[in-house]
Amino acid sequence: xxxxxxxxxxxxxxxxxxxxxxxxxxxxxxxxxxxxxxxxxxxxxxxxxxxxxxxxxxxxxxxxxxxxxxxxxxxxxxxxxxxxxxxxxxxxxxxxxxxxxxxxxxxxxxxxxxxxxxxxxxxxxxxxxxxxxxxxxxxxxxxxxxxxxxxxxxxxxxxxxxxxxxxxxxxxxxxxxxxxxxxxxxxxxxxxxxxxxxxxxxxxxxxxxxxxxxxxxxxxxxxxxxxxxxxxxxxxxxxxxxxxxxxxxxxxxxxxxxxxxxxxxxxxxxxxxxxxxxxxxxxxxxxxxxxxxxxxxxxxxxxxxxxxxxxxxxxxxxxxxxxxxxxxxxxxxxxxxxxxxxxxxxxxxxxxxxxxxxxxxxxxxxxxxxxxxxxxxxxxxxxxxxxxxxxxxxxxxxxxxxxxxxxxxxxxxxxxxxxxxxxxxxxxxxxxxxxxxxxxxxxxxxxxxxxxxxxxxxxxxxx
Amino acid sequence: xxxxxxxxxxxxxxxxxxxxxxxxxxxxxxxxxxxxxxxxxxxxxxxxxxxxxxxxxxxxxxxxxxxxxxxxxxxxxxxxxxxxxxxxxxxxxxxxxxxxxxxxxxxxxxxxxxxxxxxxxxxxxxxxxxxxxxxxxxxxxxxxxxxxxxxxxxxxxxxxxxxxxxxxxxxxxxxxxxxxxxxxxxxxxxxxxxxxxxxxxxxxxxxxxxxxxxxxxxxxxxxxxxxxxxxxxxxxxxxxxxxxxxxxxxxxxxxxxxxxxxxxxxxxxxxxxxxxx
Numbered sequence: 001x002x003x004x005x006x007x008x009x010x011x012x013x014x015x016x017x018x019x020x021x022x023x024x025x026x027x028x029x030x031x032x033x034x035x036x037x038x039x040x041x042x043x044x045x046x047x048x049x050x051x052x053x054x055x056x057x058x059x060x061x062x063x064x065x066x067x068x069x070x071x072x073x074x075x076x077x078x079x080x081x082x083x084x085x086x087x088x089x090x091x092x093x094x095x096x097x098x099x100x101x102x103x104x105x106x107x108x109x110x111x112x113x114x115x116x117x118x119x120x121x122x123x124x125x126x127x128x129x130x131x132x133x134x135x136x137x138x139x140x141x142x143x144x145x146x147x148x149x150x151x152x153x154x155x156x157x158x159x160x161x162x163x164x165x166x167x168x169x170x171x172x173x174x175x176x177x178x179x180x181x182x183x184x185x186x187x188x189x190x191x192x193x194x195x196x197x198x199x200x201x202x203x204x205x206x207x208x209x210x211x212x213x214x215x216x217x218x219x220x221x222x223x224x225x226x227x228x229x230x231x232x233x234x235x236x237x238x239x240x241x242x243x244x245x246x247x248x249x250x251x252x253x254x255x256x257x258x259x260x261x262x263x264x265x266x267x268x269x270x271x272x273x274x275x276x277x278x279x280x281x282x283x284x285x286x287x288x289x290x291x292x293x294x295x296x297x298x299x300x301x302x303x304x305x306x307x308x309x310x311x312x313x314x315x316x317x318x319x320x321x322x323x324x325x326x327x328x329x330x331x332x333x334x335x336x337x338x339x340x341x342x343x344x345x346x347x348x349x350x351x352x353x354x355x356x357x358x359x360x361x362x363x364x365x366x367x368x369x370x371x372x373x374x375x376x377x378x379x380x381x382x383x384x385x386x387x388x389x390x391x392x393x394x395x396x397x398x399x400x401x402x403x404x405x406x407x408x409x410x411x412x413x414x415x416x417x418x419x420x421x422x423x424x425x426x427x428x429x430x431x432x433x434x435x436x437x438x439x440x441x442x443x444x445x446x447x448x449x450x451x452x453x454x455x456x457x458x459x460x461x462x463x
Numbered sequence: 464x465x466x467x468x469x470x471x472x473x474x475x476x477x478x479x480x481x482x483x484x485x486x487x488x489x490x491x492x493x494x495x496x497x498x499x500x501x502x503x504x505x506x507x508x509x510x511x512x513x514x515x516x517x518x519x520x521x522x523x524x525x526x527x528x529x530x531x532x533x534x535x536x537x538x539x540x541x542x543x544x545x546x547x548x549x550x551x552x553x554x555x556x557x558x559x560x561x562x563x564x565x566x567x568x569x570x571x572x573x574x575x576x577x578x579x580x581x582x583x584x585x586x587x588x589x590x591x592x593x594x595x596x597x598x599x600x601x602x603x604x605x606x607x608x609x610x611x612x613x614x615x616x617x618x619x620x621x622x623x624x625x626x627x628x629x630x631x632x633x634x635x636x637x638x639x640x641x642x643x644x645x646x647x648x649x650x651x652x653x654x655x656x657x658x659x660x661x662x663x664x665x666x667x668x669x670x671x672x673x674x675x676x677x678x679x680x681x682x683x684x685x686x687x688x689x690x691x692x693x694x695x696x697x698x699x700x701x702x703x704x705x706x707x708x709x710x711x712x713x714x715x716x717x718x719x720x721x722x723x724x725x726x727x728x729x730x731x732x733x734x735x736x737x738x739x740x
Contacts, residue, residue, distance in 0.1 A: 349581070354570070365583060
């Protein structure tokens with residue numbers, strides 16, 4: 001470079017550097033820039049705080065409703081029944097022998113009501129309590145034979161439940177939330193003493209072992225979620241059975257075999273769009289296809305396995321599971337595709353260069369290496385299916401059933417459906433059991449996710 | 464081997480059948496080969512004979528298609544969507560792109576080692592055993608694994624930890640593991656695509672020594688960016704360059720010592736003396 005050109009270049013460079021702010025102005029600009037940075041940082045922090053607060057409020061509301069004081073009025077207090085049997089007053093009703101419980105029933109339940117109970121299920125294998133032997137034999141020999149003729153006898157727990165329902169009849173007359181119960185106990189006690197002199201005030205956890213174990217019941221104090229838990233698990237089982245293999249297989253095909261042509265691109269785009277379709281629409285789809293068109297399959301009548309009398313029609317666990325399976329299928333496919341795409345190309349090449357076939361390479365290298373990612377996506381999809389309500393309402397979940405599902409062709413209800421039903425009731429007790437059911441739902445979800453994550457981590461560790 | 468040493472060097476690139484009474488045995492030969500990626504012609508008119516049990520180095524500037532040529536020898540280009548090969552690549556007298564030829568069969572006989580060490584995320588043992596297993600190996604797997612690791616000069620370093628992950632090894636060891644894995648399926652040819660470019664000089668030297676030992680059993684074709692490596696470690700050298708239409712072509716092919724000491728093409732001389740590339 002000539003000296004002249006060099007000088008010119010230097011001058012030009014000076015001109016350019018003078019176009020940046022100098023001295024005071026530079027300091028000011030720097031301050032302004034860093035202020036803006038701080039502002040945005042605060043904005044992001046605020047968003048996080050809002051999110052955390054909303055979550056905490058949600059948890060607080062649920063917990064607040066799940067525990068609290070209740071005023072119970074029993075038609076006949078359990079102490080009276082214990083005393084009537086001549087037992088020491090510290091004996092608990094729940095611990096009594098079946099014999100004593102039946103004698104309480106015999107004393108307090110009308111003959112006809114007792115007969116009905118016995119015809120549903122007898123109290124003892126060896127003797128009858130309410131029904132005379134001859135009319136029983138006639139009944140069981142005749143065309144109107146009732147379940148009691150064949151079922152085994154009731155166990156102690158079920159008889160105790162009958163005593164509670166028919167004799168003690170605990171009746172919740174007033175309830176309070178957890179915070180009220182904690183901080184305002186004195187005024188609650190005064191209120192109970194004034195308004196319900198016969199009532200007993202007790203601190204009640206609406207989430208309890210009996211709540212989880214009992215079936216649905218019109219009385220909120222006795223209602224439980226056993227049926228709903230079984231229903232949810234059955235439905236989820238069919239969802240996994242359908243969505244996991246189909247989703248993973250479709251993802252493998254799209255990523256490993258499909259060529260990059262117009263049709264396949266269209267399919268890929270549409271799978272992404274399907275993931276955003278509102279769940280109620282899947283409900284309509286499930287209703288149209290599984291409940292109506294495929295009724296003979298989903299009701300089990302094609303296999304001769306349907307419920308007696310075909311009460312469930314196509315509104316069975318299979319239909320619900322397949323509907324939810326369709327709902328989460330796009331999510332499973334997309335997350336599996338991403339996991340498969342993340343497997344380094346070098347592994348596929350290494351496999352193929354050794355003379356392995358494409359399928360051998362996919363089976364030994366691609367799928368195992370994508371498995372943790374596939375499982376993560378599936379876990380998230382299953383959590384979503386577990387909490388879905390809308391499509392099941394459309395597919396026809398039962399709102400009130402008290403029998404556990406017995407198989408894929410049973411009528412069913414699920415936890416979210418149960419919660420939805422209860423929250424729409426006006427009585428405050430139902431709000432409490434809805435909150436309790438939410439607690440159980442959350443715990444179950446956490447347990448399911450934890451199991452899946454542990455499984456996934458174990459998978460990951462083997463190289 | 465003696466045989467080859469005594470043959471006066473001829474220009475294999477331009478002569479279809481060398482005018483000598485006893486031509487060296489040829490492991491793989493390309494005849495009028497060209498490779499297209501969709502409409503783009505990556506290499507054209509390649510005529511190349513790789514001599515059995517010799518090391519052939521493919522050199523040339525970036526983008527001249529030497530890796531493409533290498534991948535054409537075991538149909539790895541098939542994996543690239545839109546890739547297509549014209550002309551013939553004859554292996555044991557059979558065109559590997561002919562009708563009814565299964566690329567899986569070709570790749571079993573023509574193994575490959577890649578630029579970056581890419582062991583499977585499995586144990587060292589399984590890395591070596593897997594290829595044999597999927598190819599239906601019925602013999603004693605332990606012996607096969609040991610033999611392959613010994614040939615790859617890795618046995619002494621890993622014999623105590625065969626169950627550990629292949630990733631627990633250093634870069635150079637991983638590359639030797641990949642070589643062991645490739646030779647465990649008993650290929651006839653081993654293709655190496657810049658096998659030392661990701662390694663340090665010491666590991667590079669070990670791989671080069673290993674390649675020298677392996678040539679008694681395998682025909683080796685190696686792509687390298689490193690001209691010293693080609694000069695040190697190969698018997699034959701093929702120099703590629705890019706034409707005006709950006710398609711790579713073979714400029715000159717011959718004995719390595721001839722290419723590096725008395726190249727016949729000006730372009731070759733310019734390249735090996737570092738004037739371009």
